[in-house]
Amino acid sequence: MPNITLLTRDDAHFTFPSAQSDYILDAAAAANLCLPAICHEGTCGACHAHVSQGHYELGQIGDGALPDAPSGGVLLCRCRPEGDLVIDVPYPQADVHHQQIPRREATIVSLKPVDSSAVVVTLALTPDPALGTAADFTPGQYMEVWIPGTTIRRAYSMANLPNWDGRLEFVIRLHKGGAFSTYLAERARPGDRLRVRGPLGRFALDETSARPRYLIGGGCGFGPILSMLRRLADLQDMQPTTLIFAADREDEMFGAEATIRELETALPKLKVMLTVWHPQGSWSGLTGTAADAFAAALDKATELPDVYVCGPPVLLESVKAVAKARGLPPTQIFTEQVQAG
Amino acid sequence: MFCFQCEQTRHTEAGPGCAGPKGVCGKDEVTADLQDLLIYQLKGIGQYRTRLGALGRPDREADSFVLFALFATLTNVNFDHNRFVAMIADAAKIRDRLRVAYEAASRAAGKAPEVLDGPAAFVPADTLLGLLAQAAAHGVRAGIETLGADVVGLRGLLLFGLKGTAAYEHHAQVLGVMRDASADGIAHTLDFLAGDPTDLNVMLEEAVALGHCNFTTMEALDAANTGMFGEPTPAPVRITPIAGKAILVSGHDLRDLGAILEATKDTGINVYTHGELLPAHGYPKLRAHPHLAGNFGGAWQNQHNDFAAFPGPIVMTSNCMIEPQPTYRNRMFTTGPAGWPGLRHIDNGDFSLVVKAAHALPGFAASEPERTITAGFGHHAVLGVADKVVDAVKSGALNHFFLIGGCDGAEHGRNYYTEFAEAVPKDSMILTLGCVKYRFHEQEFGTVAGLPRLLDCGQCNDAYSALVIAKALAEAFKCGVNELPLSLIISWFEQKAVAVFLSLLAVGVRNVRLGPTLPAFLTPALLDVLVQRFGVQPITTADADLKAALQRRAA
Numbered sequence: 001m002p003n004i005t006l007l008t009r010d011d012a013h014f015t016f017p018s019a020q021s022d023y024i025l026d027a028a029a030a031a032n033l034c035l036p037a038i039c040h041e042g043t044c045g046a047c048h049a050h051v052s053q054g055h056y057e058l059g060q061i062g063d064g065a066l067p068d069a070p071s072g073g074v075l076l077c078r079c080r081p082e083g084d085l086v087i088d089v090p091y092p093q094a095d096v097h098h099q100q101i102p103r104r105e106a107t108i109v110s111l112k113p114v115d116s117s118a119v120v121v122t123l124a125l126t127p128d129p130a131l132g133t134a135a136d137f138t139p140g141q142y143m144e145v146w147i148p149g150t151t152i153r154r155a156y157s158m159a160n161l162p163n164w165d166g167r168l169e170f171v172i173r174l175h176k177g178g179a180f181s182t183y184l185a186e187r188a189r190p191g192d193r194l195r196v197r198g199p200l201g202r203f204a205l206d207e208t209s210a211r212p213r214y215l216i217g218g219g220c221g222f223g224p225i226l227s228m229l230r231r232l233a234d235l236q237d238m239q240p241t242t243l244i245f246a247a248d249r250e251d252e253m254f255g256a257e258a259t260i261r262e263l264e265t266a267l268p269k270l271k272v273m274l275t276v277w278h279p280q281g282s283w284s285g286l287t288g289t290a291a292d293a294f295a296a297a298l299d300k301a302t303e304l305p306d307v308y309v310c311g312p313p314v315l316l317e318s319v320k321a322v323a324k325a326r327g328l329p330p331t332q333i334f335t336e337q338v339q340a341g
Numbered sequence: 342m343f344c345f346q347c348e349q350t351r352h353t354e355a356g357p358g359c360a361g362p363k364g365v366c367g368k369d370e371v372t373a374d375l376q377d378l379l380i381y382q383l384k385g386i387g388q389y390r391t392r393l394g395a396l397g398r399p400d401r402e403a404d405s406f407v408l409f410a411l412f413a414t415l416t417n418v419n420f421d422h423n424r425f426v427a428m429i430a431d432a433a434k435i436r437d438r439l440r441v442a443y444e445a446a447s448r449a450a451g452k453a454p455e456v457l458d459g460p461a462a463f464v465p466a467d468t469l470l471g472l473l474a475q476a477a478a479h480g481v482r483a484g485i486e487t488l489g490a491d492v493v494g495l496r497g498l499l500l501f502g503l504k505g506t507a508a509y510e511h512h513a514q515v516l517g518v519m520r521d522a523s524a525d526g527i528a529h530t531l532d533f534l535a536g537d538p539t540d541l542n543v544m545l546e547e548a549v550a551l552g553h554c555n556f557t558t559m560e561a562l563d564a565a566n567t568g569m570f571g572e573p574t575p576a577p578v579r580i581t582p583i584a585g586k587a588i589l590v591s592g593h594d595l596r597d598l599g600a601i602l603e604a605t606k607d608t609g610i611n612v613y614t615h616g617e618l619l620p621a622h623g624y625p626k627l628r629a630h631p632h633l634a635g636n637f638g639g640a641w642q643n644q645h646n647d648f649a650a651f652p653g654p655i656v657m658t659s660n661c662m663i664e665p666q667p668t669y670r671n672r673m674f675t676t677g678p679a680g681w682p683g684l685r686h687i688d689n690g691d692f693s694l695v696v697k698a699a700h701a702l703p704g705f706a707a708s709e710p711e712r713t714i715t716a717g718f719g720h721h722a723v724l725g726v727a728d729k730v731v732d733a734v735k736s737g738a739l740n741h742f743f744l745i746g747g748c749d750g751a752e753h754g755r756n757y758y759t760e761f762a763e764a765v766p767k768d769s770m771i772l773t774l775g776c777v778k779y780r781f782h783e784q785e786f787g788t789v790a791g792l793p794r795l796l797d798c799g800q801c802n803d804a805y806s807a808l809v810i811a812k813a814l815a816e817a818f819k820c821g822v823n824e825l826p827l828s829l830i831i832s833w834f835e836q837k838a839v840a841v842f843l844s845l846l847a848v849g850v851r852n853v854r855l856g857p858t859l860p861a862f863l864t865p866a867l868l869d870v871l872v873q874r875f876g877v878q879p880i881t882t883a884d885a886d887l888k889a890a891l892q893r894r895a896a
Contacts, residue, residue, distance in 0.1 A: 036645060038663055038751055039365040043351045046642060046751035063352035064858060067753060095646045097668060132652075132703040136671050162671050164694075164701035207683035210371040210422050210469055235683065238423050239469075303470065 002081040004028070006035075007052075012093035023059075024076040024087070034097040035076060035089070042066075042078040049076050054085035101197055102131055106145075106168065108192045111184065114255035118173045119184055120159070123194065125166035133166040139205065139227035140308070140336065143168060143198030147183045154180040155200070157224035157310070157336070161234055168196070171223040171254050203310065203336035205231065211332070212239060212305040214297065216319055218246035218290040220338045221310030222254050228308060233266035240269045242297055242305070246290035246315070250276045250283040273297065291318035295326075304328050310336040342373035343480050345861045346501045347416040348834045349750060357861030358482075366416055367664045371469075374476035375425035376414040378465065380500065381479040382432040383407055385460030387531025389439035392455065394525050396446045403435050404524040405514060407531070411507035412678040416835040417641070417661040421680035422469075429465050429472060436461070460535050481862075488539060490864045495544040496534060497862035498839065499551060503530045505840025506555040508659070509562050509802050511678070515596050518565035526554030545870065552847025555840040559805035563719075566595055566624065572721040573623030573799065577713035579635030580783070583611055586704035588695060589637055589651045591615035591644070592658030593800060595627065597676050597690075601656060602630040604692040610699045613637040615647065616661065617776050620799035623717025636714075640749035640779035648673065652705055654698035656687075660835065661776075672698055714782055718772075718796035720806040724813055726792065731817045733790030734826070741769040741891060742814075742827040744807050746798075747841075748834030749776040754857035756780075758832050760883035762795075766891070770794055772810070775801035777832040804841045808848060822850055828890035829853045830880070833860070846875050852893070856880030 004024055006014040018027030025047055028035050037047040043062035051072045058069065059078040066073050074087070089096075106123040113119050123145075127133045135158075137143075142157040160169035174181040205213070205228055213232075217225035222245060232241060243260070247253050253274070264270050275286035275293045286293055290311065298304075307328065309319045316335050323333055344350065345358040349365050363369050368376075390403050410428050413419040440461070447454035466472050481500065485493045510523045530551055538544050567573070588610055590598050598621050602612055611634035614621050619636045621627050638647030641661035648655050648665070654672045657679045665673050665681055674695055675686045685694070723730070733739035743765050745758055755777075762781040765771055770789055773782065778797055786795040798806045808822075815822045831853055833842065839860070845853055859868060859879050871877040880886055 034645075034649075034666065034668070036643075038642065038645075039349070039367070041351075041363075041365070043365045044349050044751045045753050048753055060353075064754065065352075065752065091646075094650070097646075097649050097666075099668065128703075129706065130703055132701050134672075134698070134701040138667065138671070164697045166701070205683070208369055208420070208422075231683075235685070238426065 003084045004081060005084075005086045006096070007086065007088050008093040008096065009090060010092040014096060018081050020081055022080065024079050024081065024085075028076070032099050034099065036091055036095055037077055040077045042075050045075065047076040048090065049074055050088045050090075051079070052086050052088055055082040056080060056085060057082060101200060103195065103197045104128060104131065106194050106196050108188060108190050108194065109167070110190055111188055114171070115253060116251040118171060118252070118254050121170045121172055121184065121188075123168040123170075123196070125168065125196075127166070133164065135163050135166050135168055137162050137199035139231040140203040140224045141199035141201045142224070143196045144200065145170075145180070146195040147180060148192055148194055152179050157201070157203075157227065157338070158199075159223040159226045161227065161230050171226065173220045173252070201336065203308070203334060205308065206306060206334070209306050210239065212301070212303055213241045214244060214294065214305045214307045215241065216244040216246075216290050216294060216307065216309040216311070218311035218315040219248070221312070221315070221336065222256065224310050224336060225308070226256065226259065229263050229267070229270075233263050237267060238269065240271070241267060242271045242273065244273045244275070244290055244293045244297065246275045246277060246293065246311075248277050249280050251280065289318060290315055291322050294319055295322045298322065298326050298328075304332065306332045306334070308334045310338060312339065313337055342370040343482050344368065344373050345481070345497070346504075346836055348748075348858060348860070349752065350861050352861070368420055369422070371473065372420055372422045372425060374473050374480075375422055375429065377480050378472055378476040379410055379425055379429050379432060380414060381460050382429060382436060382463060382465070383410055384531045384535035385436045385463055386432065386439060387528045388457050388459070388461040388535050389436065389443045390528040391525075391532040393439060393443050393446060394528060396443070396450055398442065398446045399521070399524065400439060400442065401519065401524070403439055404519070404528070406431065406435055407527060408507045408511040408514060409678055411504045411527075412511045412659070413680070415504050415508055415660055415837070417663060418659060418678050419680040420662075420664075421682045423682065424680050426469060426472070433465050459537075484537070491541060491866050492539050494862045494864045494867050495541055495548070496538065498548055498860070498867070499530060499534060499544060501836040501839045501862070502548065502551050502555065502843045503527060503840075505835075505837035506551065506558050508837055509555070509558045509840065512594060512659075512802070513558065513562040513565040515594070515677075516565035516569050518561050518568065520557055520561045523554060523558040523561060526551065526557070530554075548843055549847045551840075552843030552845070556805070556808070556844040556847060559802050559841075559844065562802050563805050567719075567721075570595060570599065570624035570626040572625070573620070573717040573719035574625060574722055575715055575717040576622055576628055578619065578622040578716050579711055579713050580637075581635065581709035581712050582613070582637065582705040583634050584705050584708045586610045586699045586702070587613060587634070587651065587653035588699045589613050589615050589648070589653060589655045590618055590658065591655060592660065592677075592679060593617045594658035594677055595621055595624070597656065597658040599627060600690055601692050601695065602627065602633055604696055605632060605699070606630070608696060610696065613651075615655075616641050616644070617800050618658075620716050620797065620803065623719065623799065640776040642749060642751040653702045654695050656692070656695055672702060715793065716797050716799070718793075718798055719803060720798075720809040720813075723796060723798075723806075723810050727813060727817065729790070729792060730814070733792065734818070736790070738790035739768060739770060739792075740766065740826065742772060742825070743769060743830060743890070744772045744774075744827065745777060745830045745832075746772070746774040746804060746807065747777045747801065747832035747838050749779050749832065750834045750857075752857060755832065757857060757880055757883050758830070761830055761887060764883055764887050767794075770796065772796050772798055772807055774798040774803045774807060775832070775838070801837050801841060804844065808844070822848070823852070828893070830886070831855050832857065851876035852878060854878050854880050854886055
């Protein structure tokens, strides 16, 4: 794969790989380097740069956007490498942004059992001079959390909203023998200090989309779906939204029924489908898997929705199979895989 | 979608204009189509509002909605389709209310009410898909196959100029000033467009009339700003940060800035301006707040860097917004007509959440050495030293005035304005306004005849100030504005610049240099008319244009 070297105006170097099929701007983003750009399509000229070494291919560029093309001028959003490139960019290194992943310390505020085997864990981030006190994340993202005194870490998605008070809330299903589950069940106490790193992950709502939304969660995959729903409620979203939440048994609903009712009040266009795969007793609602409920909903839909799905691999695969069979474009499916732990 | 209202519109083999899923600005197809439909409805409101006005029954509530809705469709203002769905529903209700009022008023005056069709009779669909299907017939190019590009282009000039005027009038109105001539003129232009005009000469006359309306509107905004915050006076503006918690306010809205300054009084939070709010520092009542700490960052197109580097919340009060980056999205807020899906919008003037965010975010860890620029040369300040200016011209110490004003933008071609400012001879003065000044205002321009060589008149709407100055100088020299040793070098980007441009034509200013490229909605035939009638010239190179400007003076 070609190597791209960027030379900034103040002589800093950034080197990253780029496939020949990738535009330089996208390859830089994949390497966690955010370069100045606006339109991403060869028109506005904001990503103008100059190739000093190497061969490249320029895609279509708007009239007048690149007056110095014959002498090596390029727009990075329309430039693909044909080999290693050295590129002079007209800005200083301070204009190249890295998405640095903060490492923080947090304290357990509360541990609240919510059903037969799940617990809601609330952490408070320790104020930090460089980062402040905010819990800044996008609904759908997760944090890595370390078991105190160990090098063992697990990833949990936030179930709450980003906030200025530094609160992180996780909905965690306890699994017998799991390292973090054992810590939570046996040793964890309010006041415990934990190391955390994040936010991480790209599972997020496409808020610019005008399509209806389906949010599908199963097993441990309820946390980020809840955060997304809370986000939609917080912004008084008006688009039709369907929540499909699938539990293995009716006593594994994370005690979320009351929260879901509140969300239904806040979101007049929210439709809720709770389904249980293996009912144990008096469950009178839907039965079956998340994929079953998804298929039933999709068969009645007048417009193919955006689908956000979080859960174990088997759930993701079964939902994707339903989507494929019904002609849903893959670009309209957003997935996040979770594992018990 | 099809949109060609701004300077950066896409140029392809098929011709100019943004089409497909997304425009260059980031506006998506759904939002663009809903904006087209909303504008179609506003024409319907204009139809009834104009007739109500003629019956002595204007409707301020409808006027206010029209201003806000038109403003929301400017480039880089509102990208949130949900807000347009809501405005479309509101527009239908307002139009229906006006119809009832018009019919009643008409009968009360002993006249049979006209039965209006077109936008006046339009019923929006009740689903998003339905609205999008309706929008297809009401784009800015509707009818081009039969009417041709000249008619469509001139309708575009009117609509886009109207948007700019509405934006200015909205800013004035939120400060309590609304001129009947502005409100009536805006309604009239909508009514005129509702009639699908085709006569080029009539449309050109309407464009000049809109230019006059915009001049009145800029005067109203000047009166609103100075009435609320005092007459601008020259003042140093710090452009380096001070240690401590911080809020950045961007856009153009002085009222929101004032409200944020009030909300942060005695909290220890510093407030910084960004972009076109830089001229706020010239206003005494805003500057009186000790925590109005300075200006941060450059012009709008650099906001990805500037906002990412700002360690506090950011409030966008109008244009110019581009897609918020993940690094600062959660700490960015919108107010007024501005919007982006997923950003928190504050529509009730309560900035307590912004204050909370400022406390939670780190703020500036350290102060940087102080650097300043000067703002506040509005017409009051400049005319306060008019005698000195006139004497300097008469003595030959001051040879020429250059107004380098308008918008900034990302394209390479905008270096022209930097080169031009740098090449202006030492015996000449530069007046500037709008955000194009960010290309050169940190440079040291020194003085000429004991006066600063670079005078910042303010925001783009302060073109009013520049015209007042020009008229006063013309009176002092007993000549017309076009006989003054004054050259206008205008940089345009969005629709407020179109409105200002129409005002320049309306008040008879000739030989304006316009760039960096000419509006895509103007066909060669329309440009030819502008060249013939108003002497409008496209920019060439800074050197050549400077020489030509100075020779005109000599001649």
